[in-house]
Amino acid sequence: MYPRPIGEYHRPASLHEALQLAGSGRGGAIYIAGGMSLMQALKSRVAEAERLIDLNHIAELRGIAEEDGGLTIGAMTRHRDLAAQAGRLGAYEAIADAAAHVGDRQVRNRGTIGGSLSWNYVAACLPTVALGCGAVVRSVGTSGERVETPIDAFQKGALTTALEEGEIVTAIHFPRAPAGAGSAYRKWGIVHDALPVIGVCVHVQTADGRITGGRFAVTGLADGPARSARAEAQMAQGFAATDAAAISACAAAAAEELSPPGDAWVSADYKKELIAQLGREMLALAAARATGG
Amino acid sequence: MAQTIRVVVNGRTVERSVPERMLLVDFIRDELGLTGTHQGCTYEGVCGACTVHLNGEAVKSCMMLAVQADGEEITTIEGLARDGALHPVQKAFNEHHALQCGYCTSGMIMNAVDFLRTTPAPTEAEIRHALIGNICRCTGYQNIVAAVAAAAAAMRARAAE
Numbered sequence: 001m002y003p004r005p006i007g008e009y010h011r012p013a014s015l016h017e018a019l020q021l022a023g024s025g026r027g028g029a030i031y032i033a034g035g036m037s038l039m040q041a042l043k044s045r046v047a048e049a050e051r052l053i054d055l056n057h058i059a060e061l062r063g064i065a066e067e068d069g070g071l072t073i074g075a076m077t078r079h080r081d082l083a084a085q086a087g088r089l090g091a092y093e094a095i096a097d098a099a100a101h102v103g104d105r106q107v108r109n110r111g112t113i114g115g116s117l118s119w120n121y122v123a124a125c126l127p128t129v130a131l132g133c134g135a136v137v138r139s140v141g142t143s144g145e146r147v148e149t150p151i152d153a154f155q156k157g158a159l160t161t162a163l164e165e166g167e168i169v170t171a172i173h174f175p176r177a178p179a180g181a182g183s184a185y186r187k188w189g190i191v192h193d194a195l196p197v198i199g200v201c202v203h204v205q206t207a208d209g210r211i212t213g214g215r216f217a218v219t220g221l222a223d224g225p226a227r228s229a230r231a232e233a234q235m236a237q238g239f240a241a242t243d244a245a246a247i248s249a250c251a252a253a254a255a256e257e258l259s260p261p262g263d264a265w266v267s268a269d270y271k272k273e274l275i276a277q278l279g280r281e282m283l284a285l286a287a288a289r290a291t292g293g
Numbered sequence: 294m295a296q297t298i299r300v301v302v303n304g305r306t307v308e309r310s311v312p313e314r315m316l317l318v319d320f321i322r323d324e325l326g327l328t329g330t331h332q333g334c335t336y337e338g339v340c341g342a343c344t345v346h347l348n349g350e351a352v353k354s355c356m357m358l359a360v361q362a363d364g365e366e367i368t369t370i371e372g373l374a375r376d377g378a379l380h381p382v383q384k385a386f387n388e389h390h391a392l393q394c395g396y397c398t399s400g401m402i403m404n405a406v407d408f409l410r411t412t413p414a415p416t417e418a419e420i421r422h423a424l425i426g427n428i429c430r431c432t433g434y435q436n437i438v439a440a441v442a443a444a445a446a447a448m449r450a451r452a453a454e
Contacts, residue, residue: 001335001336001337002314002316002336003314003316003358004314005294005312005313005314006294006312006313006314006358007294007313008294008313009296009313009358009360009361011363032361035356035357035361036338036356039338039355039356039357039358040337040338040356042314043316043336043337043338043355052313052358054361056361103426104341104425104426104427105351105404105407105408105423105425105426106341106344106351106352106353106356106404106426107353107356107426109347109350109351109352109407110352110356110357192422192425193422193425
């Protein structure tokens with residue numbers, strides 16, 4: 001576990017400078033954000049950096065701001081800072097739910113939301129929350145063109161995104177949610193706060209105490225996080241926010257639809273049960289948050 | 294391929310030329326000879342033994358490059374004591390027998406010091422949650438948790454004086 005020689009290390013102070021470094025036409029550039037996944041890849045030599053461009057000193061990539069009633073989170077905002085927002089995120093509490101249990105304190109002190117989304121590991125929390133909450137990923141390419149990509153189009157499967165070479169995620173935008181919206185995320189791992197075997201993010205819309213629609217995203221699948229069309233169809237049909245039977249049926253539909261194969265540690269049946277149980281709990285919690293319960 | 298970096302380590306500025314790929318933990322141990330920071334899991338990033346403070350915050354020093362610490366402040370276990378007096382967390386680890394082999398201890402203490410800075414009156418559950426990133430293979434967690442709780446109480450008492 002030791003990196004191959006790294007050709008150059010750069011520490012740009014601005015986005016412009018970072019893009020110029022990456023776009024110099026020489027290739028071989030890798031951005032490092034918090035490094036909590038990338039350093040592992042460099043040390044195990046899965047990844048190699050001819051030129052490493054460190055994004056940790058670009059102030060414009062950090063921070064949490066309200067924008068048009070929605071929420072915009074700078075890509076280099078750390079998990080620790082997101083976790084500290086618990087209770088203040090309105091329809092997007094799922095972000096703090098997830099950030100508070102990524103890895104451990106040391107990882108949360110370094111790891112970033114933009115890094116996590118860019119890496120898009122198959123069992124990761126923040127990409128699942130972004131998918132479940134319908135986020136929009138803002139990025140800028142080496143040509144300087146700014147792009148907004150809906151999360152469904154941004155995520156392209158395991159460790160793959162719509163990002164092109166040299167493109168940097170600048171922020172993740174969570175659009176203004178109508179009144180009566182709420183979200184929740186929880187995972188189950190082999191040990192506490194480990195990478196999720198299964199994680200579920202639910203975002204619901206409610207009106208007059210009824211769920212009227214929402215999004216249901218699951219992580220721990222072979223191809224990265226995915227939504228359950230069946231669960232979302234049931235939510236769109238609508239049921240009372242406290243209807244335990246309807247909540248169970250909705251989560252069970254997701255488990256049936258997305259159930260991943262077993263592995264050396266966890267059987268397929270167990271994963272299915274995890275989707276069903278976490279789904280029930282997160283639907284109920286998101287609904288309770290949405291209705292102020 | 295090397296870069297010259299200047300890092301404030303335990304209050305003293307050091308300047309060295311280091312290869313870009315050198316991990317921060319190796320800079321601390323091999324370049325500076327501060328061997329109180331341990332490597333437990335051969336750089337896998339899972340054991341927490343190499344935890345140090347980067348600008349006051351607990352980080353695993355095998356998960357960063359030394360060049361990333363250029364211009365920053367690093368505190369290691371050697372930098373905790375003040376005027377020859379152990380830090381309250383060090384003192385509590387001693388008094389509560391919170392170490393057996395001692396290998397994980399410096400990382401545990403560095404993490405606990407940062408934790409108590411942000412959470413001065415933790416519950417037992419919060420202490421256990423805070424220490425997830427630090428593995429003790431002697432399974433001495435009971436005494437470690439007790440020591441962190443005692444240190445928190447001692448630090449609160451001292452702050453109230």
